[in-house]
Amino acid sequence: MSGREEFVRRFGGLFEHSPWVAERAYDRAASVGLTAGNVHSALCTAFRAASPAERLAVLRAHPDLAGKLAVAGELTPDSRAEQASAGLDRLSPEEHARFTALNDAYTKKFGFPFIIAVKGLTKDEILAAFERRIDNSMEEEFETACAQVEQIARLRLKSMLPGDDYA
Incomplete structure (x- = not known):
């Protein structure tokens, strides 16, 4: 297995169902060293350099919070653990x-599910953010959701590399 293949195998799931982010980030990450901070920076750079349609696809790959996939037990292991922690x-x-009513209204308005890094939040804090963000404009919410995807990747990476002092 090449360095690129190993990198994608290891970090390809940090952006939900979107291993192309890790594929595009490999050269930059490998050139500066594989610390958590460098990997996260390279992943975010690749994500932000993607077209709006590609970033939208990443947003749409995320499950609804407490939605149908959760009820059916079909979340990724990371998403299941994150939602359970809250x-x-x-x-x-x-x-x-x-949650179902907010998920439906949010997805109808924005065309992608509500995304928030739930680790460390309570269900009440998540509901408050949901209710606050549903009034955002499409541009504001697209940027907020993209930033939340990057935060989720950071938290997932931190759990993978706990000895790294990346904040």
Whole structure:
């Protein structure tokens, strides 16, 4: 296996179902060293250099929070653990109904699911962010969602390389 193939195998899942981000980031990351900070920077640079349609595809690859995939047990292991850490796997029927209504309204308005780095947040904090962000413009929310995808990748990378002092 080449260095590129190993890099993509190892880091290709940091951007949900989008290994092309790692593929495009490899040359930059390899040239500066494979620390968590360098890998994250290279991944984000590749993501931000992608076309708006490619970035939109990454956003659309994310699951709804507490949505159908979660109920069916079909989330990626990272997404399942992240949602569980915020208690989204233990919602009351009323809370689940609220998440479902917000997911539907948000996706209808923006064309992609609500994305937030849930690690360290409570379900109430997530709902508050959901309710606040649904009033954003398309441009604001696209940028916010892209920044959240990068934050999720950073948190996933940090859990993969815990000894690295990357903040």
